[in-house]
Amino acid sequence: MGFTLRSSLAAIIAIGGLVGSLSAQLTVTSTVPLLNASNIVAGAPIVIEFDRSVDRATFTSANMQVFGKLVGPALGTIAFSNGDRTVTITPSRTFMAGEVVLVVLGKNLKAADGTFLRTAGYSWMFTVRSTGGGQTFREIASISNRDASNAQTRIYGGVACDLNRDGWADLTMVNEVSSDLRVQLNRADGSCLPGPVLSPPLPIPLESSPNEVADFDGDGFIDLVTSSASDHEIAVCFGNGNGTFRTPATVIAVGQYPRGFGILDADGDADLDIVVANAATYNYSYVQNLGGGSFAAPVNFGSAPCNGPYGMSAADMNNDGILDLVVGCRDNQTVSILRGNGNGTFTHVSNRAIGGSNWVIVTGDLNGDRNIDVSAANSFSSNGSILLGNGNGTLQPFTSFAVGGHTVSTDLADLDGDGDLDWILSSFGAGRWNVYLNNGAGAMSLLESIPAPANPSCAVPVDMDNDGDIDMVLTDEIADVLVIMRNVCPADFDASNAVEVGDVFAFLNAWFSGDADADFNTVGGITVNDIFDFLNAWFAPC
Numbered sequence: 001m002g003f004t005l006r007s008s009l010a011a012i013i014a015i016g017g018l019v020g021s022l023s024a025q026l027t028v029t030s031t032v033p034l035l036n037a038s039n040i041v042a043g044a045p046i047v048i049e050f051d052r053s054v055d056r057a058t059f060t061s062a063n064m065q066v067f068g069k070l071v072g073p074a075l076g077t078i079a080f081s082n083g084d085r086t087v088t089i090t091p092s093r094t095f096m097a098g099e100v101v102l103v104v105l106g107k108n109l110k111a112a113d114g115t116f117l118r119t120a121g122y123s124w125m126f127t128v129r130s131t132g133g134g135q136t137f138r139e140i141a142s143i144s145n146r147d148a149s150n151a152q153t154r155i156y157g158g159v160a161c162d163l164n165r166d167g168w169a170d171l172t173m174v175n176e177v178s179s180d181l182r183v184q185l186n187r188a189d190g191s192c193l194p195g196p197v198l199s200p201p202l203p204i205p206l207e208s209s210p211n212e213v214a215d216f217d218g219d220g221f222i223d224l225v226t227s228s229a230s231d232h233e234i235a236v237c238f239g240n241g242n243g244t245f246r247t248p249a250t251v252i253a254v255g256q257y258p259r260g261f262g263i264l265d266a267d268g269d270a271d272l273d274i275v276v277a278n279a280a281t282y283n284y285s286y287v288q289n290l291g292g293g294s295f296a297a298p299v300n301f302g303s304a305p306c307n308g309p310y311g312m313s314a315a316d317m318n319n320d321g322i323l324d325l326v327v328g329c330r331d332n333q334t335v336s337i338l339r340g341n342g343n344g345t346f347t348h349v350s351n352r353a354i355g356g357s358n359w360v361i362v363t364g365d366l367n368g369d370r371n372i373d374v375s376a377a378n379s380f381s382s383n384g385s386i387l388l389g390n391g392n393g394t395l396q397p398f399t400s401f402a403v404g405g406h407t408v409s410t411d412l413a414d415l416d417g418d419g420d421l422d423w424i425l426s427s428f429g430a431g432r433w434n435v436y437l438n439n440g441a442g443a444m445s446l447l448e449s450i451p452a453p454a455n456p457s458c459a460v461p462v463d464m465d466n467d468g469d470i471d472m473v474l475t476d477e478i479a480d481v482l483v484i485m486r487n488v489c490p491a492d493f494d495a496s497n498a499v500e501v502g503d504v505f506a507f508l509n510a511w512f513s514g515d516a517d518a519d520f521n522t523v524g525g526i527t528v529n530d531i532f533d534f535l536n537a538w539f540a541p542c
Helices: 005-023 501-512 528-539
Strands: 028-032 037-040 046-050 064-068 077-081 086-090 100-105 122-128 136-144 155-161 170-175 180-186 194-197 208-214 223-228 233-237 250-253 258-264 273-278 283-287 289-291 299-302 309-315 324-329 334-340 346-353 360-364 373-377 383-387 399-402 407-413 422-427 432-438 444-451 456-462 471-476 481-488
Touching: 155 208, 155 456, 155 471, 155 481, 170 208, 208 258, 223 258, 233 273, 258 324, 273 309, 309 373, 324 346, 324 360, 360 407, 373 407, 373 422, 383 407, 383 422, 407 456, 422 444, 422 456, 432 456, 432 471, 501 528
Parallel strands: 037 122, 258 309, 309 360
Antiparallel strands: 028 046, 046 086, 064 100, 077 086, 100 122, 136 481, 155 170, 170 180, 180 194, 208 223, 223 233, 233 250, 258 273, 273 283, 283 299, 309 324, 324 334, 334 346, 360 373, 373 383, 383 399, 407 422, 422 432, 432 444, 456 471, 471 481
16 A cells, blocks of 8 residues: 555655754743742752753853852752753852842753754843841941042942852942942951951042943852943953952953943853943944953944933843843933844844933833833933833833932842832932832832932942841942941841840830930821830831
8 A cells, every 4th residue: 555645745744843843943941930030039949941852961161150140150060850851950159138140051052962052042030039128227337438548439339249259248349539449348247247448459440330240251250340431441350259359450442431231141152241331432332252251352333223322231121031231321311122132233122211311220020020120210310210111122101200419320129028129219419319119010109218428329239147138238429438228127226136125125215315216107206106116016026
């Protein structure tokens, strides 16, 4: 018996389908944590499901990385299961409260059948859970950034990360006038305080402020990159793993007046590359990471229709496993989304009015739908704005919040431990930090306005005392101080970081002496109601 025409066609189609399947690319089918997920338990494993068995030998640090923006490189151990279709990573570091973690899979990851992951690779981010603080921030210290000469440094930016790999967040101040980085290692004693400034500071170009962290050279230590508006350069500062940086920093000339960064694997090779916004030349500089601490010459590309690109953040705005660029456009007061193509190029997708002349962009999921949203500080427009993301590279209309003065920084963190990101706006001209609480749907309400010693430059939300909730380090660029605000339970009146009987005595002493802190309910001055409200909080502590 011969084949019928119908059976012959069926066989050809089946064979063609098999060949097509065998020649297809290795594909990520799911991840745990999910792309853009929030409230992830710090010790949870990272699990990647593929559509076929993988070649174990290719799953190495050369082709993949796990990077926490606080703890740094954390790839850890790799296990295979489910016929080698499931890859489980047990991170080598315990992520900190509120930490944003980036997982990068490179194009040289290979399947057992010889096919490779797509040339763009696959990247995704998730955010670690923070516990519930008391929504009360108490100043416990104001620390000078200056040395014995008392010469002005002008703190223009700040970042928290574990530079010496001891499990505690350290502080690095980026200084405009003294043109240097100054590091203060965490005391690592639960006090919420940093130690003295390490000497000597690391020189960087003049008027540097924006900064991002990565492991650019693959040595397992956190590195830092800053941009200099005055010298039209970026400086890559390679960490030594002990709180110091290699001298000198690697300085790269880019466009005119460089500002915000996007740090991402732009070409699919599992190294983190750099894109910087050049406000004066209306373009971007793409600096390809060649590995081992070396970079290709910058490639500049135009910013139209974004006039005066200023703030920038890298995030997956269309949920395709490739990071994109979110750019605040100062001159035409819009936000521009550039889709990452995974080959070192970007395609403009959308523009949306942002509500003012942008200075800084910070992204995150504000309403729990795993679509990335945008927060903006809009400089001389004296406001901040929120734009919710649609998950396809577009944004919804902005909601603006008047702050007054020169709004120089926006920061996101879950300050009250309820599972959504809250918001901090820093206003230079108004001399205050405004703290907003998120209702879970991305709508913000003012919690408190914290007066500055002089004028703020930024806020650094971070768990300084390792108790699981987010504290704040507030930087003042005129007074050159770091204001340490500890997240405390309201009933912890004596700031001992524990609710105990001593708090009752401390409160009553304050109440009888008329101390302003005894206005516990902040309603109608110091009254007997403050005693009752304090005791209610004390019997039901955080």
